[in-house]
Amino acid sequence: MNLPGTQDYLAALPEIVVATLACIVLLIDLWSNDRERLLTWLATQFTLLVGIVLIIVQLSTDVTYAFAGTYVKDILSDVLKLFIFIGAGVAFLYMREYLRIHNEMKGEYFTLGLFAVLGMMVLASASHMITLYLGLELLSLSLYALVAMRRDSAQSAEAAMKYFMLGAIASGMLLYGMSMIYGATGSLDLREVADAVAQARSDDLILIFGLVFIVAGIAFKLGAVPFHMWAPDVYQGAPTAVTLFLATVPKLAAFAMLMRLLVDGLGPLHDQWQGMLIILAVLSMAIGNLVAIAQENIRRMLAYSTISHVGFLLLGVLSGTDQGYAAALFYTVVYMIMGLGAFGVLVMLGRAGFEADRLSDIKGLNQRSPWLAGVMLVMMFSMAGVPPFLGFWAKFAVLQEVVAVGLVWLAVAAVVFSIIGAFYYLRIVKLIYFDEAEEQAPIRGSSPMRVMVSSNGLVVLLFGLFPAPLLGICIAVFTRIELVIG
Amino acid sequence: MLENYLPILIFMAVGLIMGAVVMAIGYLLGPQRPDSEKGSAYECGFEAFEDARMKFDVRYYLVAILFIIFDLEIAFLFPWAVVLGEIGLFALGAMAIFLLILVVGFIYEWKKGALEWE
Numbered sequence: 044m045n046l047p048g049t050q051d052y053l054a055a056l057p058e059i060v061v062a063t064l065a066c067i068v069l070l071i072d073l074w075s076n077d078r079e080r081l082l083t084w085l086a087t088q089f090t091l092l093v094g095i096v097l098i099i100v101q102l103s104t105d106v107t108y109a110f111a112g113t114y115v116k117d118i119l120s121d122v123l124k125l126f127i128f129i130g131a132g133v134a135f136l137y138m139r140e141y142l143r144i145h146n147e148m149k150g151e152y153f154t155l156g157l158f159a160v161l162g163m164m165v166l167a168s169a170s171h172m173i174t175l176y177l178g179l180e181l182l183s184l185s186l187y188a189l190v191a192m193r194r195d196s197a198q199s200a201e202a203a204m205k206y207f208m209l210g211a212i213a214s215g216m217l218l219y220g221m222s223m224i225y226g227a228t229g230s231l232d233l234r235e236v237a238d239a240v241a242q243a244r245s246d247d248l249i250l251i252f253g254l255v256f257i258v259a260g261i262a263f264k265l266g267a268v269p270f271h272m273w274a275p276d277v278y279q280g281a282p283t284a285v286t287l288f289l290a291t292v293p294k295l296a297a298f299a300m301l302m303r304l305l306v307d308g309l310g311p312l313h314d315q316w317q318g319m320l321i322i323l324a325v326l327s328m329a330i331g332n333l334v335a336i337a338q339e340n341i342r343r344m345l346a347y348s349t350i351s352h353v354g355f356l357l358l359g360v361l362s363g364t365d366q367g368y369a370a371a372l373f374y375t376v377v378y379m380i381m382g383l384g385a386f387g388v389l390v391m392l393g394r395a396g397f398e399a400d401r402l403s404d405i406k407g408l409n410q411r412s413p414w415l416a417g418v419m420l421v422m423m424f425s426m427a428g429v430p431p432f433l434g435f436w437a438k439f440a441v442l443q444e445v446v447a448v449g450l451v452w453l454a455v456a457a458v459v460f461s462i463i464g465a466f467y468y469l470r471i472v473k474l475i476y477f478d479e480a481e482e483q484a485p486i487r488g489s490s491p492m493r494v495m496v497s498s499n500g501l502v503v504l505l506f507g508l509f510p511a512p513l514l515g516i517c518i519a520v521f522t523r524i525e526l527v528i529g
Numbered sequence: 530m531l532e533n534y535l536p537i538l539i540f541m542a543v544g545l546i547m548g549a550v551v552m553a554i555g556y557l558l559g560p561q562r563p564d565s566e567k568g569s570a571y572e573c574g575f576e577a578f579e580d581a582r583m584k585f586d587v588r589y590y591l592v593a594i595l596f597i598i599f600d601l602e603i604a605f606l607f608p609w610a611v612v613l614g615e616i617g618l619f620a621l622g623a624m625a626i627f628l629l630i631l632v633v634g635f636i637y638e639w640k641k642g643a644l645e646w647e
Contacts, residue, residue, distance in 0.1 A: 046619050066633045073640045251533050252540075315533075 051109035054116040057097045057124060058164050064090040065157040072150030083150040084139050087157055091128045091135075094164075098124050108170060112232050115170035122372075122520050123167040123299050130292040130379050131160045133495060137383070140492040141284035141390045152192060156288060159185035163296035169303055172221045172231040179217070179264070182296055183210050186289050190281040202280025209263065209273040217260030223253030224309075233308035241311040254312055257304055258319045265297045267357060268326040271350050275338075278346035283398055286342055287386030290349055291379045294356075298375045301360055302368065313363045320361035321453060327354030328457055332464035342400045344467060345385060348426060351464055352378045358457060359441040365521040367444040370437075373517040377425075377437035380506075384499040385422040388415055391488045391496060399482070405471060407480025415486060416475045418500035425503045427468035428461050432507040440514065591643055602631055 052059065068090060072083040098121050106117040135156060142148045158181060165178030187210065191203035225231055227249040228239035243250055259270065266274040278286050305316055331351030338344035356378070359371025392399035392408075392415075399405065409416040425432035438461060445454045488496075506513050570577040605627065613620050638644060 046616075066630065069633060069637060073637060248533075248536055252537060255534070255537055 045111060047110055050107070051114075053101070054107045054109040055114055055168070056101070057094050058161065058168070060097060061090055061094050061157070061161050061164065064093065065154060065161060068150075068157060069154045072154060075150070078148060079143070080139075080148050080150050080153070083153055084135065087135055087153040088132055090157060091132045091160070094160075095125060095128045098128070108234075112234065113171035113174045114168050116168060118520050119302065120168040120299070122516060123295055124164050126376050126379070127160060127163050127167070127292055127295050130295065130383065131156065131288075133383050133387075133499065134288040134292055136491060136495050137287055137387045137390050138284040140489060141282065141393065143489075144390070144393055145282070145395055147193070147282070149192065152189065152284065155185045155189050155192075159189070159288075159293070163293060163299075166296045166303075167299040169299075170233050170307065172224070172233065172236075172304075172308075175233075175300065175303060176214075176218065176221070178296075179300065180214065182293060183214070183264075186293065189285045189289065190277060192285065193282050196280075198280045199282065202277045205273050205280075206277045213260050213263030213270070216256050216263065220253045220256030220258075220260060223249050223256065227253060233303060236308045237310055240309055243311075250312070251315065254309060254315055255319070257309070258316055258323075261297070261300055261304065262323050264300065265294075265353050265356075266350055267323040267353050268330040268350060271327070271330070274350060275343045275346040278342045278349075279340055279400070283342065283386060283390055283393065283400070287383060287390065290345065290386065291382040294349075294353075294375055294379060294382075298356065298360075298372060301371075305360070306368065317361050317363060320357045321450075324354045324357035324361060325453070325456055327351060327357065328460040328464075332460045332467075335464065336467050338467075339402055340400050341389060341402060341405065341471075342398075344402075345382070348464070348467075349378075349382070351460065352426075354460075355438060355441050355457065358445050358453065362444045362448045362450070364444060364448060366447065366518070367441075369514075369518040369521040370440040370444045372520060373514055374437040374441050376513065376517065377433050377506075380499065380502060381422055381425050381434055384418060384496065384503060385426070387492075387496045387499055388419045388422065391415060391486060391492065394484060402471075402474060403481055406474050406478040406482075408475040410480045411482070412486045414497065418496055419475060420472055421500045421503050423468040423471050425507065427465040429465075430507075433503045433510065433513075434507075436507065436510040436514065588646065595638060595643060598634070599631070602628070 064086070068083060068086045071086050072080065075082050077083075101116070102118075102121050104118045106115065108115050135153060138152055138156070139148075142152060162178045162180070162182030162185060166175060166182060167178075169175035169178055187203055187207045190206050191199060193199040221231070224236060227243065227247055228236045230236055230239060240250065263270040263273075278290060281289070309316065328351050331347045331349070331354060335344050335347035335351070338347060352374070356371050356374050359367050359369075359374055361367075362370075389399060392404060405419075408419065421432060425434035428435050428438040438457075442454045442457060445457070570581070572578055606624070609620060609624055
């Protein structure tokens with residue numbers, strides 16, 4: 044029997060430390076009498092900071108497999124975890140502001156958030172289907188509980204119930220697919236699966252069965268059409284603070300799941316899953332952008348906007364080249380930044396007992412707060428893909444890779460759908476700048492919140508003008524590591 | 530390549546048909562002689578005392594779910610105890626960590642008052 048050694052523990056050190064600190068944060072919160080939960084919040088951010096430091100200290104392009112091949116530490120997992128920490132840090136800051144505004148401060152928001160982060164880290168580093176599933180469930184269960192945190196609200200309870208049910212179905216599909224793959228290849232280790240799949244015949248029925256179910260499970264978790272039904276209700280029903288967290292950071296984990304399962308594990312079946320992802324991507328972009336136009340609720344609209352962004356993300360992955368994966372990673376990170384900013388503005392517009400989420404609530408924002416209006420303008424232009432904002436480069440990078448593999452019609456369709464989508468982003472801009480304000484309540488907000496929302500807007504603008512550093516990181520991730528592709 | 534997916538389509542169709550057929554058979558073959566007494570709600574042979582849609586105490590549920598968590602821990606301890614001699618200190622450490630995490634959860638539920646009946 045091989046026992047794990049120091050090497051194994053070192054590779055998984057960020058997870059071990061975050062798990063320990065998350066438990067400590069839970070205990071700190073229990074004994075804190077502070078109504079503002081400042082200590083809990085600081086401890087949460089400290090945990091994320093420690094995580095960032097640990098990742099940066101160990102950052103390298105070496106691929107280390109640990110714990111008998113169930114866990115992998117490579118540059119992809121490192122970079123993903125870094126972005127997860129940064130995104131979660133910003134999300135927790137917005138969350139605290141929201142909870143203060145609405146007098147709902149509870150420490151559990153942050154501890155559950157930390158456990159969700161831990162789940163995402165495990166997902167990013169999984170090289171075995173059991174590890175992957177473990178991380179996915181830790182993430183999902185934390186998110187279900189977060190959505191249900193506002194117990195007295197019927198809307199939240201309904202959203203949480205739907206999320207839980209559909210999430211459970213998705214997990215079931217995924218497990219079913221994994222069991223099929225296990226039946227066909229005799230292994231759950233993604234490296235061994237890749238070897239076995241490379242030698243299998245392409246019409247191996249069990250293998251294709253497994254692949255279909257795995258793709259369906261991933262599509263559920265990503266919220267890709269036709270597995271998107273939970274997204275609008277959950278986005279609308281959950282407290283905005285929770286929506287902003289679950290809409291943004293876990294997308295990185297979902298990207299990790301796509302890469303680990305489809306590329307690392309089932310890479311040799313690329314011809315098969317490419318077709319499935321094309322269908323998912325086209326449907327997501329079409330339904331997402333078209334249905335978003337009809338929404339009166341901004342959070343619902345952003346949910347459909349997320350669905351269409353997921354379509355773009357899939358475009359990058361389905362190209363099947365390293366550049367394509369890099370473009371998809373870039374797109375995911377950019378989407379996270381834009382989503383955080385847009386929801387951050389919504390958080391600032393709310394006040395106790397009132398969620399500013401109808402289109403009419405945002406009317407004339409320019410008269411009430413020109414600076415906040417400017418940030419929202421940047422976010423909307425960026426999501427619509429208007430140059431020179433960051434979102435344009437993300438779309439551009441993905442489309443370039445799709446054309447590079449010869450799927451020109453797909454790129455054309457994507458462009459058409461994003462032009463349709465531009466309508467509802469620009470409608471928000473029109474409401475902000477050209478309509479009379481119905482709401483006259485002054486917009487307050489603590490100074491950290493103001494600074495963070497402003498810098499969020501500036502990041503989108505500055506990286507839009509100089510996208511090279513961020514894009515460079517994403518490309519470096521995929522050109523230096525060797526993915527197991529047949 | 531597309532014909533590879535035909536079995537999956539058939540599989541889904543068979544699944545749907547099976548589900549529908551089983552329910553339909555029960556509906557068609559079962560005797561159906563409804564009358565007002567049969568159709569009305571009752572409670573242990575009596576007229577219903579109150580509406581079924583009411584708020585009820587979730588404390589039983591809470592206690593049950595907390596019990597399950599700590600009951601499952603025993604399910605881990607048994608196989609662990611059997612092979613403890615072979616794995617040795619490492620197993621002891623691993624189980625200690627597992628129990629420590631459970632203790633954190635226990636402290637949490639205690640402090641939150643989940644164990645208090647009144």
